[in-house]
Amino acid sequence: MDASESRVHDPKLRDVFDQAPERYERARPRYPASLVEEVVRATGAGPGVRVLEIAPGTGKLTVDLAGSGCAITAVEIGPRMAAVARRRLAAFPAVEVVVAAFEEWGPPPEPFDAVVCATAFHWLDPAVRTPKAARSLRPGGLLGVVATHHVAGGSEEFFAEVQQCYERWDPATPPGLRQTREAELATDTTEFTGSPYFTDVTVGGHAQEITYTTEQYLDLLLTYSNHRALARPARHGLLACVRALIDSRYDGVVTKRYWHELITAVRTDA
Template sequence: MAQRQTFDTDAERYAARRPTYPAALFDRLAAYGDLDDGARVVEIGPGTGQATASMAERGWAVTGVELGADLAAVARRQLADFPAVELVVGAFEEWSPPPEPFDAVVCATAWHWLDPATRLRTATRVLRPRGTVAIVWTHHVAGGSQAFFTAAQDCYRRLDPETYEDGPLPEDRVPTPTDELVQSSLVTDVASHRFCVDLTYTGEEYLDLLRTYSTTIRLPAGRRAALLGCLADLIDHRFGGEITKRYTFDLVLGRASHGLPR
């Protein structure tokens, strides 16, 4: 199984534990793209609808192209109140879009799973001229229960050395990944906005979140159980049973410089 397909192994847990996105992020997207009620949007890799719901609530007609059949099934159930949302199962790179161009392409925390050599061209091909490309990058940065995340690296060093690191970087040392759009002739008017959010988890909630990560899923069962047990012991016995994780969400925007003819 390819690593980007592992998320489909537990779609219900993914829906329950993956964070949603700040409302202000969609305010920025709407303003940049002049996206009003009825705007036509393609979402790449919607998962179980973490970003989709916020767009649907604005009256946008969202077509989500999701690789995981189980993820898409959960998304359909959770988005059943929005008839303008359509979920398509398959790889975005292989999807045949309808002839009418879209107003925006949105990809939230999934862009890194696409081929860097072709993903921007594939995305812009479905857009009207000057349609919006919107990419959301999610980072774990220093802050919140920083002492826990520093101590947790010992668990990773022993049980998952491929994921081991020195701990999350300070926000000001995490660059916003704009280079791909800035350096491409496919888009223009590149802009970016950063949003910072602290989320607090009980021990079991945090372990459930980790169980949705591809790096955790790919571990052999014994090492996975040992890693989660090590982290649970830290949270329960040294950090009072809950921890806070700080996220940054980087919204990177561009306008298609070619798009499809009108």
């Protein structure tokens, strides 16, 4: 499997993003404009609205959200990721990037109007993330969680074939893994529907396809924590295998389909 976006909470791996923040910023996709518009609409983001963003990384969502005129406090564990985010957000004085683990961060006394988290909720401690997001929100405020999935589409044959490389070089790869279609994704919202702090849970999603040259695709793979965590010989072997496949069978170009799911939930009075 080439994407790590749905990994479960693993404190040992969450720091790896900070090793290569510029690569992350260069290689990872922006969110589709339709997703950003939905987040802005759902949260009511605009002048005078206070948003907490958990784990902004280099600010992929933050920059677009800041364009609405809202104030953002963004809590990022990686100091080097945060430095890139601060640079990219320098034109927005109402945006503050705080370096801290969300689980240990002390929220200000006044609750936020909205809390968002993009492609990072799975990195947070499951025992802390939902209750703490709730405590950070005013009653009626909105929680928006984006989960990014790599789904069937684009260069489908390549993604089937590339499993040979993963099976050979990454011992964690189950045999015969195939991509899921977005319509078949089974979204588990019980963390929110089962919480006394949230109601009115909704699930939506936005697709985008991005075409990569071989170099761009290898650059992208090196932003995934599970690829970075491989021992050096396995990582080199895997990347060489992927490179050879794209160059020899796909003319040096592949297209990847992303499904960016948006889960929203409204804070109760509890």
